[in-house]
Amino acid sequence: MTPTDLSAAVKPGAAFHKTSVRRRLTNNVAAASFGLCFLLALVPLISVLYMVISKGIHAVVKPQWWTNSMYRVAPDSYAGGAYHAIFGTLAQALIAALISVPIGVLVGIYLVEYGQNTWLGRVTTFMVDVLAGIPSIVATLFIYGVWITTLGLPQSAFAVSLALILLMVPVVVRSSEEMLKLVPNDLREASYALGVPKWKTIVRIVLPTAASGMVSGVFLAIARVIGETAPVLLLVGVSDKINTDIFDGNMSSLPLFIYQQFSSNPGEVGQYRVWGAALTLVILVAIASALAALVSKLLAPKSR
Secondary structure, three states, X not given: OOHHHHHHHOOOOOOOHHXXXXXXXXXXXXXXXXXXXXXXXXXXXXXXXXXXHHHHHHHHOOHHHHHOOOXXXXXXXXXXXXXXXXXXHHHHHHXXXXXXXXXXXXXXXXXXXXXXXXXXXXXXXXXXXXXXXXXXXXXXXXXXXXXXXXXXOOOOHHHHHHHHHHHHHHHHHHHHHHHHHOOOHHHHHHHHHOOOOHHHHHHHHHHHHHHHHHHHHHHHHHHHHOOOOHHHHHHOOOOOOOOOOOOOOOOOOHHHHHHHHHHHOOOHHHHHHHHHHHHHHHHHHHHHHHHHHHHXXXXXXXXX
């Protein structure tokens, strides 16, 4: 059969017309279903953001909200701010990050580069999975039992950070592990072929390649723990002023500030502070997410 006869026998759209219609219909139905599910998922998110912003914007737009504490401020006065609570939230999260990030990254490196098919690697993976699934109240009770009950140490911001570490480590480990697995083995093998030791290959080749994703995981872990309520309710007391001693004394935070105002000041002024602190917490989480995206873009491998 010549090309002319073949083109005459197979007319465009004749043999596959019915199948193409069915496929287009199936594709349109699937696309419409995905779009509908996406819109349904946006409804609670938009409603929560709208409520928090509409009720809390009156507090956060005032400069005194970011520069003043609640020291010697009357419960029914609109004066004062959340400066002491913002400081406490950032201090506790920073301490937790300084301890949990190195531990999580090193554990992730071990699981990917050294611990595959070893009993210690399997045990470590199992323990990380268990730690990732425990509720925050369980981690808080564990720190309370060890730090306060057993050791007899006082409630402090450092105790809160210890509980946050237990919540951050599995997130950092999992994000680091997944990012390291995405590094092509060809890069490792090329480095080994040139006589580069394994530890130097990890430091100079593997980590820079996976750094963008690992940093994103770290910032997302920080954004997750700064809103935890259970640790601050049990491991540190309420304070209406700045406390820079992380090992002794009460230190407020945004979740604790919200709980305090909600429980002890149910009036209009209390609601004003509750929604302002809630919006401030949302802003801090948004900043952490934006920093994660920015740092991830800056550390992404450049194509030459």
